[in-house]
Amino acid sequence: MDPLLEVAHLRVRFKTKSAVKALIEKDDDPYIDGVMGVSFAIEPGQTYGLVGESGSGKTTVARAVMGLLPVHSGAIRFNGKNLVGLSRDRIKPFRRDIALMFQDPAGSLSPRLKIRSILAEPFRIHDMMPENLSVEIARLLKMVNLSPSMGDLYPHQLSGGQARRVGVARALALSPKLIIADEPTAGLDVSVQGEILNLMARLQHDMGLSFLIITHNLAVVRHVSDHVAIMYLGRFLEQGPTQRVFHQMRHPYTQALLSAHASPDPDAVHHRISISGEIPGLVSRPRGCEFHTRCPRVQEKCRRQFPDKAETGKDHQYYCHYPLSVPEN
Amino acid sequence: MAEPVLDIRNLSVNYFTPRGTVQALRRINLQVPSAKVVGLVGESGCGKSTLISAVIRLMAENARVAAGEIRFLGKDMHHLSPRDLQGIRGRHMSMVFQDPMTALNPVFTIGRQMKDIQYRDAVSGKEKLKRAADMLSLVGIPDAVSRLDNYPHHFSGGMRQRITIAMALLVQPKLLIADEPTTALDATLEVQIIRLLKDLQADFQCAILFISHHLNVIAELCDFVGVMYAGELVEKGSVRDIFHRPGHPYTKALLECDPSVIAEPTRFLPTIPGEIPSLIDLPEGCIFHDRCPRAAQVCQKTPPPEVSLAAHHTAACHCLEV
Numbered sequence: 012m013d014p015l016l017e018v019a020h021l022r023v024r025f026k027t028k029s030a031v032k033a034l035i036e037k038d039d040d041p042y043i044d045g046v047m048g049v050s051f052a053i054e055p056g057q058t059y060g061l062v063g064e065s066g067s068g069k070t071t072v073a074r075a076v077m078g079l080l081p082v083h084s085g086a087i088r089f090n091g092k093n094l095v096g097l098s099r100d101r102i103k104p105f106r107r108d109i110a111l112m113f114q115d116p117a118g119s120l121s122p123r124l125k126i127r128s129i130l131a132e133p134f135r136i137h138d139m140m141p142e143n144l145s146v147e148i149a150r151l152l153k154m155v156n157l158s159p160s161m162g163d164l165y166p167h168q169l170s171g172g173q174a175r176r177v178g179v180a181r182a183l184a185l186s187p188k189l190i191i192a193d194e195p196t197a198g199l200d201v202s203v204q205g206e207i208l209n210l211m212a213r214l215q216h217d218m219g220l221s222f223l224i225i226t227h228n229l230a231v232v233r234h235v236s237d238h239v240a241i242m243y244l245g246r247f248l249e250q251g252p253t254q255r256v257f258h259q260m261r262h263p264y265t266q267a268l269l270s271a272h273a274s275p276d277p278d279a280v281h282h283r284i285s286i287s288g289e290i291p292g293l294v295s296r297p298r299g300c301e302f303h304t305r306c307p308r309v310q311e312k313c314r315r316q317f318p319d320k321a322e323t324g325k326d327h328q329y330y331c332h333y334p335l336s337v338p339e340n
Numbered sequence: 341m342a343e344p345v346l347d348i349r350n351l352s353v354n355y356f357t358p359r360g361t362v363q364a365l366r367r368i369n370l371q372v373p374s375a376k377v378v379g380l381v382g383e384s385g386c387g388k389s390t391l392i393s394a395v396i397r398l399m400a401e402n403a404r405v406a407a408g409e410i411r412f413l414g415k416d417m418h419h420l421s422p423r424d425l426q427g428i429r430g431r432h433m434s435m436v437f438q439d440p441m442t443a444l445n446p447v448f449t450i451g452r453q454m455k456d457i458q459y460r461d462a463v464s465g466k467e468k469l470k471r472a473a474d475m476l477s478l479v480g481i482p483d484a485v486s487r488l489d490n491y492p493h494h495f496s497g498g499m500r501q502r503i504t505i506a507m508a509l510l511v512q513p514k515l516l517i518a519d520e521p522t523t524a525l526d527a528t529l530e531v532q533i534i535r536l537l538k539d540l541q542a543d544f545q546c547a548i549l550f551i552s553h554h555l556n557v558i559a560e561l562c563d564f565v566g567v568m569y570a571g572e573l574v575e576k577g578s579v580r581d582i583f584h585r586p587g588h589p590y591t592k593a594l595l596e597c598d599p600s601v602i603a604e605p606t607r608f609l610p611t612i613p614g615e616i617p618s619l620i621d622l623p624e625g626c627i628f629h630d631r632c633p634r635a636a637q638v639c640q641k642t643p644p645p646e647v648s649l650a651a652h653h654t655a656a657c658h659c660l661e662v
Contacts, residue, residue, distance in 0.1 A: 064526040065497075170615075171384065200383035200553055201597040205609035212607040227526055230600035235607060254605070271528040273556035275601050277579045286528060289498050 013091065014052035015221050016076065016109075016189055021085035022048050023068075023075050023245075027294070043293045045071040047245040048085065051238070053189065056215065058222040060236030060253065062229060062268070064290045068245040069225045070114070073191045076223070077111055078102045089189075107137055110182035114193040116174040120166035126152075126177055127162035133184040151180040155210060172203035179210060191223045196231060208235055229269060233257055238326070241265045244290065244301040251327030261323065261334035263308050300332065308333050343414065345515050345547045346372035346395065351408035353387075353394050360620040364390045365571050368408070372515065377541060377548040379558035379579070381594075382568030385616050388551045391568075392519055395549070396435060397425060413514060431460065434508040438520040440500035444492040450476075451488030454507055475506040479536060498529040505536065509544055516541075516548045522557060534561050555598055559583050564652070567591045570616050570627045577653030587647075587655035589632050626658065634659045 023046040033041035046068050053059045061069045074080045076087055078094060087094045089105055097105075113119035120129055130148045134140050141147040149159035155176040166174060175195070182190050195211065196204040208231065214220055226232055232239055233253060240250035241264060249262040260266050267286040286305045291297055297304050303313040310333060318332045353365040365387045372378045380388050393399045395410055397417055410417040413432060420428070437443045445453055454472035455465060469488060476484035479502040492500060501521060508516055518537070522530040538561055541548055552558055558565055559579060566576040567588065575588040586592045593612045595601070602609070614631035617623050623630065629639040636659055644656045 064528060201555070201594065201599075202383065202612035205597055205599075205611035209608050209611065216607075228599075229527070230598070234599055234602065234605050234609060268528065271531050272600060273527075273531060273534065273554070273560045275556045275559050275583060275595065275598055277559045277583050283531070287532075289496050289529060290526075 017052045017088040019086045022083045024083045058236040060232035060239040061225045063242035067242040107185045108188045110187040112192040116178045155180045189221045249329040261329045344371040347411040352406040375545045376563045379550045379562030379565045386568040387571040432514045434513040436518040479506040575655040581653040
């Protein structure tokens with residue numbers, strides 16, 4: 012099947028100083044790299060998980076796909092059409108098909124608008140007012156298991172889980188094909204987290220939606236996504252089918268990330284692969300392989316040179332000079 | 341057992357609001373033994389934060405202790421003069437807050453802040469700075485002496501949480517209260533902080549009251565666990581009792597919801613249907629009955645008794661499977 016979204020060698024750079032200042036300080040490269048050439052594809056009806064620590068560039072990828080950030084190079088093809096470099100007017104029709112669920116649900120709902128008006132905004136912006144708006148809004152609320160009377164409430168009257176569902180309803184308003192969900196469960200209690208994920212799974216099943224889920228919660232990604240990419244300082248260090256990445260990981264960072272999760276068993280003996288320290292800033296990007304400053308397997312070569320792409324079987328790729336051996340079975 | 345550091349007895353706390361009286365905590369009994377880590381787990385709105393604010397006596401204006409008492413080192417926290425209270429807070433009892441980004445004062449250096457909190461000690465400023473530096477290296481901040489001159493914004497989130505822990509332990513408290521100290525951090529940093537707390541607790545021999553909604557963190561760190569729901573402590577016991585032999589249906593449901601314990605990948609995760617009841621109009625009977633899979637007739641009418649399941653392991657439920 013042709014992919015719905017195909018991102019190829021996407022690179023996003025941020026300016027660190029104005030052109031004048033760069034000239035005065037004779038800095039001929041006043042940029043830092045936010046995303047360093049990532050490639051991935053999402054097929055219709057599938058879920059792609061983007062995992063990484065804060066500052067790894069997950070949200071930057073999402074914003075670039077939405078056309079909310081200038082892309083330095085690379086291609087973002089949606090239904091075969093490259094969105095990079097399109098003008099504001101030309102990109103607008105595609106925005107109907109790609110919806111975004113923001114990270115902070117309460118913060119992304121205007122405190123001065125009632126839920127009903129918030130849900131009417133996508134229609135208004137895209138000049139697609141349905142004939143009977145209140146019926147449409149009731150339908151949206153019902154889809155996310157909220158009662159139509161909630162339309163009369165203000166965002167501050169909702170609980171965290173309800174606000175999250177209004178975010179889902181708003182994303183669904185224009186019947187998109189792809190929903191980008193930025194940390195859809197961050198800050199939710201475990202019992203509510205399940206409700207939101209189940210809701211997303213049901214909508215995906217009923218409407219054939221594709222999802223790009225951004226999260227640092229590996230336990231969630233393992234259940235809900237078909238493919239997953241492990242991101243670090245703007246690169247995908249490892250990507251592939253979820254089961255493969257979780258059970259036959261080759262990159263030491265993937266392994267470290269997986270073992271970093273606290274276990275619900277107080278007697279568990281932890282074979283924890285410790286990584287020390289924190290993710291370095293984009294400004295002080297390490298030379299060579301970016302992960303070498305924290306990697307337990309680091310060797311001289313890693314400090315000098317970024318590894319080439321390696322592939323094992325279908326769709327499973329990683330970048331490492333000294334990958335983990337494949338476990339038996 | 342020796343006398344506990346913190347002894348909460350039959351504590352009830354109400355908030356007075358225009359819409360009515362919110363009965364935020366009801367009949368809480370909890371002991372924190374000396375040099376042990378006690379975890380409090382529960383979802384948003386269960387009263388964890390209210391309980392801490394009552395313990396440290398930093399309650400909201402509209403909050404009142406309706407019944408019960410909080411004894412810290414044998415003293416009743418709510419019948420202390422402001423002066424005595426000041427002698428306890430920040431001396432024998434200190435706290436690590438949830439958000440390390442806002443817990444430190446942005447306009448003073450770390451060294452200044454760490455020196456200032458030792459205002460009670462009659463030693464030279466130089467000595468205080470030395471203590472501060474030693475403490476910083478203990479919590480894993482490299483090059484501590486020179487970093488004393490840095491401001492909070494020079495440090496990352498994980499580093500700042502290490503600093504707040506260093507500050508809380510600098511006074512060598514008998515009780516450290518940690519309110520969701522890892523929630524704002526990534527998983528890799530979370531385990532680093534947990535390990536740090538565990539090591540330091542062993543060194544300093546202080547008791548820790550650790551609040552979290554993250555079950556796995558509680559499992560790793562704590563000796564005893566209390567499970568809260570809608571203002572009540574529904575179950576308490578040793579960490580093994582709670583995680584291996586949970587009694588209360590709510591504890592069980594909470595443990596089952598955790599996606600990391602479900603081995604087979606699934607798109608449909610377990611949830612706890614329903615919502616927390618209003619704490620203004622409390623339902624009759626058991627507080628959990630309308631969401632409980634085991635609810636019986638009696639649960640709708642009569643509040644459940646506290647049933648002992650093992651030594652130090654109790655659950656408030658009519659329908660325990662014994």
